[in-house]
Amino acid sequence: MISGNRWLSKSAVNVVLLIAAVYTLFPLIWLVSAATKDAGNLLGGDVFSLQGFDLAHNLSELTAYQDGIYFRWYGNSLLYAGAGALGCSLVSVAAGYAFDKYRFRGKEKLFALVLLGVLLPSTALSLPLYLLAVETGTVNTYWAVLIPALVNPFGVYLSRIFSAGYIPDEVLEAARIDGAGELRTFWSVGLRMVMPGFVTVFLFQFTAIWNNFFLPLVMLSDKDLYPLSLGLYNWHSNANADPSFYPMVVTGSLLAVTPLIIAFVTLQRHWKAGLTAGSVK
Amino acid sequence: MSTLGRGRAPRRSTALSSRTRTRLAAGTLLTPFFVLFTVAMIVPVGYALWLSLFTEKQSGLGFDGPRTVFDGLGNYATALGDQAFRDGFWVLLGYCALYLPLMIGGAIVLALLLDTALARARRFFQLALFLPHAIPGLIAALIWIYLYTPQLSPVVAAMEAGGIGFDFFSSEGTLPSIVNIALWQWLGYNVVIFYAALQAVDRSLLEAATVDGAGNWRIAFSVKLPLIRSSLVMVLLFTVIGSLQLFTEPLILSRGSGSAVTSTWTPNMYAYSAAFERNDYGLAAAASVLIALAAAALSFVVTRFTNRRKEARP
Numbered sequence: 001m002i003s004g005n006r007w008l009s010k011s012a013v014n015v016v017l018l019i020a021a022v023y024t025l026f027p028l029i030w031l032v033s034a035a036t037k038d039a040g041n042l043l044g045g046d047v048f049s050l051q052g053f054d055l056a057h058n059l060s061e062l063t064a065y066q067d068g069i070y071f072r073w074y075g076n077s078l079l080y081a082g083a084g085a086l087g088c089s090l091v092s093v094a095a096g097y098a099f100d101k102y103r104f105r106g107k108e109k110l111f112a113l114v115l116l117g118v119l120l121p122s123t124a125l126s127l128p129l130y131l132l133a134v135e136t137g138t139v140n141t142y143w144a145v146l147i148p149a150l151v152n153p154f155g156v157y158l159s160r161i162f163s164a165g166y167i168p169d170e171v172l173e174a175a176r177i178d179g180a181g182e183l184r185t186f187w188s189v190g191l192r193m194v195m196p197g198f199v200t201v202f203l204f205q206f207t208a209i210w211n212n213f214f215l216p217l218v219m220l221s222d223k224d225l226y227p228l229s230l231g232l233y234n235w236h237s238n239a240n241a242d243p244s245f246y247p248m249v250v251t252g253s254l255l256a257v258t259p260l261i262i263a264f265v266t267l268q269r270h271w272k273a274g275l276t277a278g279s280v281k
Numbered sequence: 282m283s284t285l286g287r288g289r290a291p292r293r294s295t296a297l298s299s300r301t302r303t304r305l306a307a308g309t310l311l312t313p314f315f316v317l318f319t320v321a322m323i324v325p326v327g328y329a330l331w332l333s334l335f336t337e338k339q340s341g342l343g344f345d346g347p348r349t350v351f352d353g354l355g356n357y358a359t360a361l362g363d364q365a366f367r368d369g370f371w372v373l374l375g376y377c378a379l380y381l382p383l384m385i386g387g388a389i390v391l392a393l394l395l396d397t398a399l400a401r402a403r404r405f406f407q408l409a410l411f412l413p414h415a416i417p418g419l420i421a422a423l424i425w426i427y428l429y430t431p432q433l434s435p436v437v438a439a440m441e442a443g444g445i446g447f448d449f450f451s452s453e454g455t456l457p458s459i460v461n462i463a464l465w466q467w468l469g470y471n472v473v474i475f476y477a478a479l480q481a482v483d484r485s486l487l488e489a490a491t492v493d494g495a496g497n498w499r500i501a502f503s504v505k506l507p508l509i510r511s512s513l514v515m516v517l518l519f520t521v522i523g524s525l526q527l528f529t530e531p532l533i534l535s536r537g538s539g540s541a542v543t544s545t546w547t548p549n550m551y552a553y554s555a556a557f558e559r560n561d562y563g564l565a566a567a568a569s570v571l572i573a574l575a576a577a578a579l580s581f582v583v584t585r586f587t588n589r590r591k592e593a594r595p
Contacts, residue, residue: 009497010399017400021409022389024469027424028412030435034427096316117322119518119580121528123549124573125322127556127565128329134562135328148321156314182306211417213341213529218553229419237536238424245432253420260415264348265408272473 028257035254038247054118058251070252073225073231077210077256079142080227084149085206092152094199096159097190101172111160117153123214128220145227146221149209155201163190163199200270207260326573333566340530356567360551366568369548370575372456380460384520385513392475393501407476410469418466420529425462426537449535451540456472457531460552467523471516478509482573518583525576528553 038054062070099111129148133139167190175185191198213229220226226234232252239245264271324581336352360366369571389408395403413421427433429449440447449458482505490500506513528549535542535550544558545551549572 013394013397013399014401017391017394017406020387020468021406024410024413024465027421027428027465028416030428032426091313091317094310098307098310102303104307110315114318117318119522119576120322120326120573121522121526121565121576123528124569125325125578127552127569128325129321130556131324131332131562132328133565148316151314151317151321151424153318182302183309186306186310207415210418210544213417213419214549218556229417232423233419233533236533246427249423250427253423257416257420260417261412264412264415268408271411272477280476 007241028261031250031254031257035247035251055251056132058098058247062248062251062255065248069223070231073109073226073228074255076225077227077229078144080149081206081209084146084209087150088152088155088205089198090202091150092155092201093159093163093191093194095156096161097157097167097186097194100163101167101169101190113151114156116155122212126215126218129215133219139219140221140225142225145216145225148215149205149212152201152205152208155205158201158204159194159197162194162200166197167193196270199267203263203267203270206263210260228252232256232272324464329566329569333563333570336563337561339422352563356563357571359564359570360571363551365543365545366548366551369545369551372547373524373527375456376460376527378522380455380463380524381517383460383464384471385517387464388475388516389506389513391468391472392479393505395472395476396479396505397420397497407469407473410472412469413466414470416466418529419533421466422533423460425458425465425532429458450537450540454543455531455534459527459534462526462530463527467520469519474512474516475509478512479505482508514584518580521579521583522576525572525579548575 035058037054038057095114099107107113125148129144130139133144138144157194165242171189171193172185175189176182180188210227211229212227216227216230217233220230223231232249235245235249239249300306333356334351334353335349336355337347338350394400395406396513400406416424423477428436431437435447448454455491486504486508487500490504495503526549527547531542531546531550532553535544535546544554546569552565552572555568
C-alpha cells in the first residue's frame with residue numbers, strides 16, 4: 001500500500017514536470033521543423049510532416065535577400081552584444097571589486113545609487129535615451145545602441161558579490177606586501193581570480209543586448225545598422241502583405257537563436273551562478 | 282600571517298600614504314562605471330524630466346512654426362487626463378492579475394516538485410524549462426504569434442479538430458495570449474532561482490520536521506517556503522517591474538490585421554506612440570517619467586509589504 005502510494009506520487013511528480021517541459025520545448029521544436037519547410041507547407045500549418053523539406057532553399061532565400069542583409073544584421077548583433085558585453089563586464093567587475101575591497105566615505109550611499117539603477121525599468125529609460133540622442137545628434141548611429149549597452153548596474157551588484165566570494169583579502173594583502181601597486185594587483189590578481197564571475201556578467205549582458213528590441217527600435221532607422229531582432233520584426237511586418245516573408249522570418253529566427261541555445265547548454269554552470277548569486281544568501 | 286617571517290621590506294615606501302593610495306585606486310576603478318552610468322542613465326533621466334516640462338505651441342499666425350514653451354506640469358496633466366494612458370494601467374492591472382499568480386504559483390510548484398526526492402532527470406528538466414529564456418523576447422513573440430495564427434498553426438488546427446474554437450487575437454483572447462508568451466519565457470528562469478534557493482535549505486531542518494511527523498505537503502509549505510522568502514520577494518519584484526514594461530508582444534499583436542490591441546494599449550506603447558506617431562517629445566518624456574515613478578512605487582510597496590530585512594548586501 002505504501003509503496004503503491006509512493007509509486008503514484010512519483011509518477012504524478014514526473015508527469016507534471018514532463019508536461020511543463022513539453023510546454024517549454026514545443027514552440028522550439030515547431031521552430032526547427034518550420035524552418036525546414038517550404039512556404040506551401042508552412043502556410044498550410046503542416047510543419048510536422050516530412051513533406052516539403054526545403055531548408056536549403058530557405059537558407060538561400062535568406063542569403064540572397066537584399067544582398068544578404070540578414071548576415072549584416074547578424075554581424076551587427078554580434079558587434080553590439082560582443083563589444084557591449086565585454087566593455088560592460090570589465091567596467092562592472094572593476095567597480096564591483098572597488099566596492100568590495102576598498103573602504104571610502106559614502107561607499108554605501110554610492111552603492112545604493114547603483115541598486116536604484118537596477119530597479120529603473122530599461123524600457124522607461126529607452127525613450128529618454130532616444131530624446132537625448134536626438135539632442136546630441138547621435139540618433140541612428142552605432143553609438144546610440146552601443147553606449148547604453150555598456151552600463152548594467154546589476155552587473156556591478158553581481159560583481160561585488162563575486163569579488164567577495166572569489167578573492168580572499170589575504171591574497172591581495174600578500175600582493176601588496178610584495179610591492180605590487182593597487183591597480184596592478186587588481187589587474188593581475190583580482191581580475192584573474194574573479195574570472196568565473198566575469199564570464200557570468202559577460203553572458204548576462206550578452207543575452208540582454210542580443211535580446212534587446214526596444215532600444216534599437218527607437219534609435220535606428222538605417223537598415224544597415226539593424227540588429228537581428230529589429231530586422232526580423234521588419235520582415236514580420238511585411239509578411240502580412242506578402243506571405244513569402246514567413247519562411248524567411250522563421251528560418252532567420254532559428255539561425256538567430258542557435259548560438260544562444262548552444263551557449264546556454266554548454267555554459268550552464270555560469271548561468272546558474274549568476275541567477276543564484278542574486279537570490280540565495 | 283605567513284609573510285611575517287620573510288626578510289623583505291614590509292611595504293614599498295612611497296610619498297603617498299596608504300590611505301591616499303587606496304582612495305586613488307578605488308577612484309580609478311569606479312570612474313569608468315560611474316561615467317557611463319551618468320551618461321547613459323542619470324543624464325537621460327534628468328533630460329527627460331527637463332523635457333517633460335516643455336511643450337510646443339503654434340505661434341500666433343503659424344508663420345514661424347511651433348515654438349517650445351515652458352508648460353510646468355502640463356504634459357503630466359495631459360497624460361494623466363488622457364483616457365488612453367489611464368486605460369493602459371488598467372490593462373496592466375488585468376495582465377498582472379492573470380500573470381502573477383500563474384507565474385509565481387507555477388514556478389514555486391515546479392521548483393518544489395524538482396526538489397522532492399521523487400523527481401527524476403532533474404538536470405534535463407531544469408535545462409528544458411530554462412531554455413525559452415535563451416530566446417530573444419521578439420523571437421519568442423513571433424513564434425507564439427505564428428502558433429496562434431489559424432493558417433500557420435498546428436495547435437489551432439488540433440484545437441479545431443477537437444471542437445475547441447478559440448481566437449487568440451480577439452478582444453477576450455488578447456490578454457491570455459500575451460500572458461502565455463511571457464509565462465513561457467520566464468517560467469523556467471524563476472523555477473531555477475527557486476530551486477537553487479530550495480537546494481540551499483539546511484537539510485537537517487527538513488529531517489527534524491520529518492521526525493516531528495510532518496508530511497511532504499506540510500514540509501513544503503510550512504518549512505521550505507518561509508525559508509526561501511527572500512528569493513520569492515526578489516522574483517516578485519522583478520516580475521512586477523517586468524510587467525510594467527509590457528511592450529514588444531502587444532506591439533506585434535497591434536500590427537496584425539483586425540487586432541483588438543490599440544497602439545496605446547499599454548503605458549509603454551502610449552509613450553512610444555507619443556514620441557513616434559504624435560512627435561510630442563514633451564508628452565513622451567512625461568509618460569516615461571510616470572512609468573518609472575510607477576515602477577519605483579511598486580518596488581517600494583512590494584519590499585515594504587513583504588517586510589524584508591535590510592536591503593541585500595553581499
